[in-house]
Amino acid sequence: MAETTGPSWSDIPVDLAGRILRHLPAYVDRLRFAAVCPQWRAAARLGPLPPPLPLLLLSDSTVYSLPGSKPLHLLVPCCCTGYTDVCGNWLFFSGDDGCFLRNPFSNTTMALPALSLDRIRYVGDKSVDEFYLECEEDGRLEYEPDRCKLLFCSLDLVVAIVSLWSGRRLAVCKPGAATSWWYVSADGQYSDFVGMTFHQGKLYALTSMDELFAIEVSLDHSTGDPWVTQMRPVINNPPLFIPAEFFMETKVTYLVEARGALLMVLRKMQPCYAQGVTGIAIFETTAGVQNEFEVFQANFRKSQWTKVTTLGDDQILFLRQQCCESVCVSHDEVPGDCIFFLENEDEDRLWSKASSSSCSVYSMRDGKISTPLPTVSWKRGTVFATWLFPEN
Numbered sequence: 001m002a003e004t005t006g007p008s009w010s011d012i013p014v015d016l017a018g019r020i021l022r023h024l025p026a027y028v029d030r031l032r033f034a035a036v037c038p039q040w041r042a043a044a045r046l047g048p049l050p051p052p053l054p055l056l057l058l059s060d061s062t063v064y065s066l067p068g069s070k071p072l073h074l075l076v077p078c079c080c081t082g083y084t085d086v087c088g089n090w091l092f093f094s095g096d097d098g099c100f101l102r103n104p105f106s107n108t109t110m111a112l113p114a115l116s117l118d119r120i121r122y123v124g125d126k127s128v129d130e131f132y133l134e135c136e137e138d139g140r141l142e143y144e145p146d147r148c149k150l151l152f153c154s155l156d157l158v159v160a161i162v163s164l165w166s167g168r169r170l171a172v173c174k175p176g177a178a179t180s181w182w183y184v185s186a187d188g189q190y191s192d193f194v195g196m197t198f199h200q201g202k203l204y205a206l207t208s209m210d211e212l213f214a215i216e217v218s219l220d221h222s223t224g225d226p227w228v229t230q231m232r233p234v235i236n237n238p239p240l241f242i243p244a245e246f247f248m249e250t251k252v253t254y255l256v257e258a259r260g261a262l263l264m265v266l267r268k269m270q271p272c273y274a275q276g277v278t279g280i281a282i283f284e285t286t287a288g289v290q291n292e293f294e295v296f297q298a299n300f301r302k303s304q305w306t307k308v309t310t311l312g313d314d315q316i317l318f319l320r321q322q323c324c325e326s327v328c329v330s331h332d333e334v335p336g337d338c339i340f341f342l343e344n345e346d347e348d349r350l351w352s353k354a355s356s357s358s359c360s361v362y363s364m365r366d367g368k369i370s371t372p373l374p375t376v377s378w379k380r381g382t383v384f385a386t387w388l389f390p391e392n
Contacts, residue, residue: 156174265294268291338363
């Protein structure tokens with residue numbers, strides 16, 4: 001008598017499997033789905049899918065796939081260790097031998113110029129360049145560049161703020177170029193950029209004072225190297241000014257493109273105090289931070305920020321100053337019109353020196369804050385947690 005076997009998972013029609021796949025917002029679930037059988041793997045390649053929710057990469061290289069609260073050890077590649085900064089999906093590594101970027105999904109690596117004086121050229125002011133060379137020859141330069149904050153990374157252009165002897169400057173370079181140079185703008189007036197993104201084919205930057213600048217980058221026809229030719233203000237009237245008290249920052253701003261609109265997200269923070277008692281006195285200590293968000297859209301016609309009260313039921317913003325992204329959702333499991341953000345993101349904020357951090361969600365509908373990963377918190381390290389955005 002011949003043995004009979006029951007139906008297998010591969011018997012499910014490919015089109016039905018594709019419908020199931022569209023209801024899996026987590027990146028790790030999509031990987032597991034494709035690993036079931038060749039037919040399901042084919043279903044994953046049939047057509048465009050809603051973008052998966054991002055991964056949360058912690059400073060110790062632990063990875064979480066939203067939604068979910070279990071670490072994904074199998075998704076932690078060795079290339080996620082040792083980075084010193086993140087910009088978008090690019091991890092930044094720096095050392096004595098040079099700098100490079102690495103994409104943890106494709107493992108693509110792009111070399112960058114080393115942060116050394118002999119790999120920096122000033123652009124836009126010959127007198128500054130000549131003075132720099134003269135000081136270098138006389139040994140009057142006290143230190144070499146010691147810090148590089150990435151603002152924008154792509155296959156063709158990297159923009160960063162570098163710390164030089166003359167102060168913080170905007171610098172650009174072409175990754176992987178045979179002639180490796182950081183081309184530094186001689187004008188240090190606009191060195192307080194906090195966010196940068198492409199919007200409708202143009203590069204825009206946001207300052208700490210909520211001013212928006214359009215940045216024009218040209219290429220040297222002989223070498224192909226980029227350099228900044230112009231930085232012009234587009235919006236220079238901040239929507240809200242919060243005075244600093246006792247040198248304490250009370251806001252952080254983010255620049256993000258969402259469905260063809262350029263948005264500035266204003267995160268207003270107020271420290272929450274709690275009383276403690278010692279044997280001789282009652283004192284106050286910082287117990288946490290109260291967060292509130294406002295969203296503004298760039299109105300280029302009027303050169304001003306216009307407040308918006310909703311992102312849309314199918315939109316979620318994921319914020320980190322060098323890693324902001326808008327994600328479209330069409331899943332019942334994930335509510336839209338909300339903002340994901342990281343607590344204790346900025347190491348420079350005086351009153352937020354908590355030893356641990358977490359991820360939180362702000363609802364644009366009711367202003368309430370919740371925790372998407374209720375059991376997850378992490379110790380702050382030399383590198384902060386960040387979002388990674390996998391492709392379909």
